Amino acid sequence: MNRFGQSLLSGRMITTAEVLAPAGADPAALRALSLSVPSFLDAVIVADNPDRIRSSAFSAAVELSRRKAAGVILSMTTRDRNRLALMSDALGAAALGVEGILCMSGRHGSIDICPEAAAAGDFDSIQLVQAMKRMVLDGADPKSKKKAPALNLQIGATVHPYLRPLQLNLMCVRKKISVGADFLVTQAVFDTEEFESWMAALRRRGLDKRTAIIASVLPLSSGEHVRALQRSRMYGPIGDDIVDRISAAPDPAAEGLSIAAEIANILRGIRGVRGIHVIGGGCGLVPPEMFSEKAGWKSEDRGSVNA
């Protein structure tokens, strides 16, 4: 089992961070990004063109894997690749040291990404998890009579604490677990009370024991940033108290880091949460100050999960 798999099974609270590949083809930018990964992270999750056309997540993931600073999870959206491309990229990624695949449908291309593009939409994210798990368990070529070696990949999916009605939400979570998701990463959490009630619903059904729930935080950078996210509802509700704090702060970006650290601390205390994922909010990698004591980040929090 790879390092990230061991982290998932370790029982301690894990920490992951999002990486955005550079928009251009400058090899120095990619190298600098890979050198900036803090060594205490359990893994980085490389996003798959979440906002625009960037240098490929695959290439960034491979470069990061070579540096071995942290485990590398490659995000793959069903938006841009059909099953041929998804499967072959996963095989290549596994061969080159990537430790996991995060399966998602991806933000729709028509929303400020590339409205003119045709979407693949061949698999959906649950079908992708299922296909990846089969590949992991049965080997690369299910049509081959020879038993191929199994793949060393952890397979994850995204979940959405604020999706309602709850019955529909839980159906999605159950399906992702039933097809074998090793870990589930949530949308960025701002409303911790609502998140807690969702986690309670998962716990009542024992779903938190069947996979690793990794809750996400996102450091806000400015009043404009938070208002845009509030309008888009991309991450569920963001309270006016957060908007007011960011808007009134002399250094909004530093305040954003503090708020994210506060939310992370609350999330760590919620039963069933197995890790924290820090979304970059448009940065290549969240600034290192995020993980500083000044921001309120509890880097020493490596104790056992509050299960």
Next chain:
Amino acid sequence: MIVASPKSITELKSIIEGHRKVLFVGCGTCVTVCLAGGEREVSISSYAIRMARRLDRNPVEILQITIERQCDNEFLKELAAPASEAEAIVSFGCGAGVQAIAERFPGKPVYAALNTQFLGVLEQQAVWTEKCMGCGDCMLAHFGGICPVTRCAKRLLNGPCGGSTETRCEVDPDRPCAWQLIYERLKSIGQLGRLEEVVPPKDWSTAWYGGARKIVRREHQV
């Protein structure tokens, strides 16, 4: 029905710019019902193009005819005489109608006056919505009669995405989330259990991806 919308007069005028005598052909079926390419629309467009060309001091003669169905060879026979008089034909049919006329008149330029949009229904007066993309392997039984292949912007077959809200799709605030509709519908017909089934990847080989499709039903051939 097939739903289409008219090209702008500016675009249509530019398409037939080089011709001086043109036949405008309406279609009496789907595009008449969706107010895009029937006798009335042919008449209005002819008038507008004639006026515009006169203002350009480049007059055009336009002949008009509307036939029952452009996609049926039987009705295309009616076009033989007027087509022989015109330099070019403008079809106000759907994409199938345009191509049927082009095949019927190999030596004649044939142009489309409409943008063919989708298979849909009349939702309310002058509002049409898409319901079917003709994938060739209908899955409506799984989804309470609401098609996520067509109506979910991401074609998700196993539930909504994170952008779904109870009132709308992430992509368009005017469009309901197909998965919220499926959920409500399955609940109302007592089939919510279907939501727990993992729907396997769709076999797209019956859809367009292998190229243009053909159906032969020998039992109906004479």
